[in-house]
Amino acid sequence: MSQNNRPDPKMNKSTHLPRKRFYRARAHSNPLSDSHFPVPITPSHVDYSLHYPHFFPSNDVISTHQATSSGVHSKKIQFADIGCGFGGLLVNLATLFPETLMIGMELRDKVTEYVRERILALRKANLGQYQNISVVRTNSMKYIPNFFEKGQLSKMFFLFPDPHFKEKNHRRRVISPHLLDEYAYTLEVGGIIYTITDVEELGEWMKACLEGHPLFEAITEEELKADPIVSLLISATEEGQKVARNGGQTFQAVYRRIAVSEEE
Amino acid sequence: MAETAIEEGETNKEMEVAPALIAVHPLEKSVAVAAGAELRVFDLEGDSPVSLLDDSGGPLHADSIRAIRFGAKGRLFASAGDDKLVKIWTTDSWRCLHTVCSEKRVSAVAISNDGLFVCFADKFGVVWVVSLDGEEGNQPLVNKKAAPILAHYCSIITSLEFSPDGRFIISADRDFKIRVTIFPKKPFKGAHEIQSFCLGHTEFVSCLAFPCTPDYSQGFLLSGGGDSTVRLWDMTSGSLLHTCEVGVQAELVESNGDEVCHPAVTAICTFPVGSLIAVAIQSLHGVMLLNCDLSSRILSVAKVVSMGDIFIATSLGVSSAGRLWMITGASNILGPNFTSLARVKVLAGFQMSSNPESSENEPVMLEDTDIPGGEKVLEKLQGSLLSAKEEKALAAATEAVKMAMRNLLIKKQYSEDRRELRKKSRNDRKLKQ
Structure with a gap:
């Protein structure tokens, strides 16, 4: 609005956080289209020093894959927020699990840009904090195996995904029986997958997919109550806050990755 | 510019050319060829074409x-x-x-x-x-x-x-x-x-094969791809053991201007015995033989068997008799009225005993009359014995196959400007104006 002499009008004057109005994007993005962003060839090609400079001081000589294999930097990303949107959950989890590396994956370039700026601003304003979160623009329905090794992740989040109502477009849903195979591959045994939506039909779909999958089992009510993350699914995410504001309902499904039963 | 994009799309449709394929019975009892929609089989054991x-x-x-x-x-x-x-x-x-x-x-x-x-x-x-x-x-x-x-x-x-x-x-x-x-x-x-x-591949993966491992527990995998490489993997762990840049080794990688063209590996064949692997590469007139040393986990070029200037193999088949069957050709390259073209050749003399001490046989190209079953096999599998003119047309056929494969499997690259332009012409934006 008011043009001042600040170098970056996209930043809020008082909080120095990026202002969302400059990063508006359409709510939906086609996951089927061929994309034009770079994709790491293998998980060892993910440049950790770029995402987490605090944990991985860039020693240009030691490229990350050599470093990880030699055990110098054995720390790996453990939480992945698939379709992280504006990054509300990541920001909340960052201080709750300060030693855990987390990444948000988002398909829309402008939204990714916003989250990147937001994290940088938070790191600047809170020294030593928010060093464990980062964001990447990618199509996680296609490239999850390029980012994470087998059993690397302990938590995956799928919060308020695109519902894709039309039956024709169900294959674009981020939770589907076949994609769950890949998520099960990436999650360690005991790892947890969190899903939530405000669309009842999608909630039922996600639950049915997880329920029908041999490598996932539902988490009990008591465990859910004891898990501090569960309440964040609504309170920390921008979409969740919107639903709460409008007094809407939410439908969650939280499942654990289990080992294969041998008797089959 | 948007219009040219649409036109391109239409011509691509016409360019949907399928490569000719070959498959050999594991004991070489019969050979099958697919050319376009046609399936042709010759019974080598019974010495007769199959209906x-x-x-x-x-x-x-x-x-x-x-x-x-x-x-x-x-x-x-x-x-x-x-x-x-x-x-x-x-x-x-x-x-x-x-x-x-x-x-x-x-x-x-x-x-x-x-x-x-x-x-x-x-x-x-x-x-x-x-x-x-x-x-x-x-x-x-x-x-x-x-x-x-x-x-x-x-x-x-x-x-x-x-x-x-x-x-x-x-x-x-x-x-x-x-x-x-x-x-x-x-x-x-x-x-x-x-x-x-x-x-590890940096382009589409086109083919898979398994090296033969009498002395090693199973778990090795070979793959070829659009990046002109053959790679050896441990499939249990997914780790890449070795990469053989076959395109570079055969001096087939061309660069015109800033665009580097990597000819794709289209087929890999391993033999029931021995360490040799046959590799077909687009724009290689012949077939490349690799040595697959599983103890040191290294792939190396053993030999390039050249086959004149009209034979770029589109598919390979192998039998226990130590023969490599190769085919080149394509389905209706010049429109629906044109019949498919195919040419079959056989390379014989691959070592078929596991004894490495046995005399090292050099694979030799068989004359048409010397292949198992003789010329009538070719007549069946190729549809006819090709005239010299048709042999020349094979070059065009393999070029068409190459283009069709690229169009199908390689991501189209658009310049930044062009992507922006297309975004601007999006339908939802048009309505607002």
Whole structure:
């Protein structure tokens, strides 16, 4: 609005956080289209020093894959927020699990840009904090195996995904029986997958997919109550806050990755 | 500019050329060739061309065949392609046992080593399974129901294989990926457990093969791709053991201006015995032989067998008799009225004893009259003995195959400007104006 002499009008004057109005994007993005962003060839090609400079001081000589294999930097990303949107959950989890590396994956370039700026601003304003979160623009329905090794992740989040109502477009849903195979591959045994939506039909779909999958089992009510993350699914995410504001309902499904039963 | 894009799309449609394919019975009892929609089989044991029997009526295949193969024991044969049909044949009588209808075009097919299951992959990345048990070929079941077992998210699956020990089903796609999945005892419930992803190719993966390992436990995998490489993997862990830059080694990588053109590896064949691997590469007139040393885990170029200037193999087949069958050709390259072109050649003399001390045979190209079965085999498999003029047309055919493959499997690169321009012409924006 008011043009001042600040170098970056996209930043809020008082909080120095990026202002969302400059990063508006359409709510939906086609996951089927061929994309034009770079994709790491293998998980060892993910440049950790770029995402987490605090944990991985860039020693240009030691490229990350050599470093990880030699055990110098054995720390790996453990939480992945698939379709992280504006990054509300990541920001909340960052201080709750300060030693855990987390990444948000988002398909829309402008939204990714916003989250990147937001994290940088938070790191600047809170020294030593928010060093464990980062964001990447990618199509996680296609490239999850390029980012994470087998059993690397302990938590995956799928919060308020695109519902894709039309039956024709169900294959674009981020939770589907076949994609769950890949998520099960990436999650360690005991790892947890969190899903939530405000669309009842999608909630039922996600639950049915997880329920029908041999490598996932539902988490009990008591465990859910004891898990501090569960309440964040609504309170920390921008979409969740919107639903709460409008007094809407939410439908969650939280499942654990289990080992294969041998008797089959 | 948008208009030119549409035009390009249309010409691409016409350019949908399928390469000629060849498959050899594991004991060299018969040879099969697919050229366009036509399936041709010659019975080498009975020394006669085969007439295929199909009770379903109508043509065998109505569109280009994309995959053919014999089962591990040679009892079964499968063919599938753009007409969305998978046909499973018994090789005793060459009768069609099953015709399976797919929802999408079929890009790859595999038969389990025990002959109980046939799996096929479609162009949307889904792998399906059909069961063959309980039938001895007496009652052909038309429209057997297929069940989806796994999927590569909306990617064309280019190759599908069962591992030699039957534990895994391996699928490769155009998104540079090879997925190794445990093949379950009850596949109809889906194959959910991924053993590994073999990542390292920097273009589409085009073919898979297994080196023969009498002294090593199973677990090695070979792959070829659009990045002009052949790679050796440990498929249990997914780790890349060695990369052989075959395109560079054969001096086939061309750069015109800033665009570097990597000719794709189109087929890899391993022999039942010995360490040699045959590799077909686009724009290589002949075939490349690699040495696969599994103790040191290194692939090295052994030899390039040159075959004049008209033979770029589009498919390879191998038999226990130590012969490499090669084919070049394409389906209707010059429109629907033009018949498909194919040329078959045979390279013989591959070492077939596991004794490394035995005299090292040099593979030799067989004259047409010297190939097993003689010229009448060629007459059947090629459709005719080619005239000199037709031989010349083969060069155009392989070029068309190359273009079609690139169009199908390589991501189109648009400049930044052009992407912005297309974004501006989006329909929802137009309405606002």
